[in-house]
Amino acid sequence: MSQASQSENGQPSLCVAGCGFFSNIGTNGMCSKCHRDTQKAEQESAKAQQNLAQAAQLVRNAQQCTPAPPAPAPSSSPSSPAAQTVHEQQQQQHASTTAAAAAVAVEAAKPTTSSSAPEASSSAPAQPSASSSSATPPSKPPSTTRCLVCSKKVGLTGFNCKCNPDAVFCSAHRLAEAHDCTFDYKTSQRQLLAERNPVVQGAKVEKLG
Structure with missing residues (x-):
């Protein structure tokens, strides 16, 4: 359907x-x-x-609305003496103005050059002192928050060593063999034992003849 x-x-x-x-x-x-x-x-x-x-x-x-292009201005006659005279006068006036400005600029530049020479000579002796101070940089103290070997940040959990009391070491470099320790623990412990444990020895008995 x-x-x-x-x-x-x-x-x-x-x-x-x-x-x-x-x-x-x-x-x-x-x-x-x-x-x-x-x-x-x-x-x-x-x-x-x-x-x-x-x-x-x-x-x-x-x-x-676009304006029509302006009609070309009629070309002035090249042979008119009045126009040539005015043009020459303008050129001469412009040349004299330029020469006067150049002379003023030269005169103004002379005192600046003479005054800058003593400043350069006076600043010359100060250079050796700066070079001598830069030749001997101050020694940087070891950081108290970073490991001396791996520069890992340890904060308050660092370990000190007797070989360098001002430095700290991380858990991986805290042992003597891990950071090339120069402290002689063997001699130090022997001296400590000798001081704390004096020799106990009785008086010698003389033998009768």
């Missing part, structure tokens, strides 16, 4: 756009969604045509 016969019998017909939904009499035989899309497309097309018309009108207005 066709869509026309279905609508005549009072049954709903399908959308003429072929989307599969039922149509409505008030939307020109389309469903509500297809009807909205069609209206939106028509509005956008009308807006685009309006924008094109406005752009064309602006181009026409700009072409009408």
Whole structure:
């Protein structure tokens, strides 16, 4: 049964756009969604045509408002003596002004050159002292927050060693063989034991003859 016969019998017909939904009499035989899309497309097309018309009108207005190029000025006669005389006078005046300005600039530059020479000579003896001070940089004390071997930041958890009391070591380099320790622990411990444990020895008994 066709869509026309279905609508005549009072049954709903399908959308003429072929989307599969039922149509409505008030939307020109389309469903509500297809009807909205069609209206939106028509509005956008009308807006685009309006924008094109406005752009064309602006181009026409700009072409009408563009002034015509000015007519070339009539060339002055090269043989007129009055024009040549005025031009020569202007050139001579400009040359004299330039020469006067150059002379003033030379005179102004002379005192500056003479005054800068003593300053350069006076600053010359100060250079050896600066070079001598830079030749002997102060020794940098070892850091108390970084390991002396690997420069790892240890903070308050560092370990001290008797070979360098001002330096600290991390847990990996705290042992003597890990940081090439130069302190003789063997001799130090022997001296400490000798001081704390004096020799206990009885008095010698003289043998009777």
